Amino acid sequence: MAIHNRAGQPAQQSDLINVAQLTAQYYVLKPEAGNAEHAVKFGTSGHRGSAGRHSFNEPHILAIAQAIAEERAKNGITGPCYVGKDTHALSEPAFISVLEVLAANGVDVIVQENNGFTPTPAVSNAILVHNKKGGPLADGIVITPSHNPPEDGGIKYNPPNGARRIPTLLKW
Template sequence: MTDSKRAGEPAQQSDLINVAQLTAQYYVLRPEAGNAEHAVKFGTSGHRGSAGRHNFNEQHILAIAQAIAEDRARNGITGPCYVGKDTHALSEPAFISVLEVLAANGVDVIVQEHNGFTPTPAISNAILVHNKKGGPLADGIVITPSHNPPEDGGIKYNPPNGGPADTNVTKVVENRANELLASGLQGVRRISLDAALASGHVKKQDLVQPFIEGLADIVDMAAIQKAGLKLGIDPLGGSGIEYWKRIAGHYKLDLTIVNDHVDQTFRFMHLDKDGAIRMDCSSECAMAGLLALRDKFDLAFANDPDYDRHGIVTPAGLMN
């Protein structure tokens, strides 16, 4: 990563993505057959790319969703698939594509009510809570490119253990998805979004409150409350803003959210070391906004867009 002279500065209009253009590219651009750069490639449990680079387009997500549907059926996973999304621009169209394919395959899907956002830990928690009850196993899909720039999209699969899928699973999904791409999506089952929502396979639930209440089972929330700490939160425009609000209210904490905006351009960010907008809560440059407020709080926190990473700020600075 090459250092930029603008690192740590607030993003300017010229740094922002064109959300409408990016969304159009998701639907209009196609991966080129035989081009390895356009293929599905799973890294840490997921595939990441961008619509403008021809590696995160509608065809990719339809193929991946079909591959996951087939793999879960092959492995006898017949419970619900919890599907969540973060606040990146490409997460919304990808979310729709996933619902259309899963419903067409007869998969029961559970999503956050009111078209809300869902952090990765909440999907993991929902899977584990469901599977502890016995019966058909649940799994999950999270649509997120993690902390990466606003133009990126990502999708990852969580098997019934709630954690990220290992390579034994992702390689099967990757290979099948690429087979489907090469065949022109022959074998992909899909219905319209309206049909998916009317099918009875897509159910809407509040995944927030069970997660909030479950925190007390693993964290001494009473001790945090009694400590009287003044806490600051910068959600970095991610999927957990509603979670922080409810945590503050449910546990009666002195907690201030310094920025509760959701903006798919992430215009409120400070530029990372290379001058890019990147929601990296481990980067002093990206965290410059919260660091400027460090004297106002005893402790302050930030998360990446899907909330599987955290940064901690003390009056002394960003903890390493």
């Protein structure tokens, strides 16, 4: 893999994003029904998009979180849902949306102490450690677009086996 010609250099003005504008777009812009560019695309590692492109907005996250809550109920997952987030700008508003939906569905949620950030593997590990003890099964949600650009957001579902997805979620 080639090293980028700007590796190790400070960010340029053109690299920066307007976090306040991006956050506002998350709440204000709505996806258009029937527009494939605005649709939820839940791939092998969750759904990713950007608020400015109408592909990662509050309606997307509310729908995904509700689908996860329904999937949990359908599969008898009654233990806690571990919810983690990273430092991308859209992670915080998506985190709030997910927590609202899970609370409305009566799901017990465990988050990082002091509203901290959570590496993706930590959520998988927490699920596995919890489920190894027996009792009600836990699962998790990670809010991250991983290595995608700073203007992107992402959300992943980790079922009780700690993996990144389950096939039935891909059908939504």
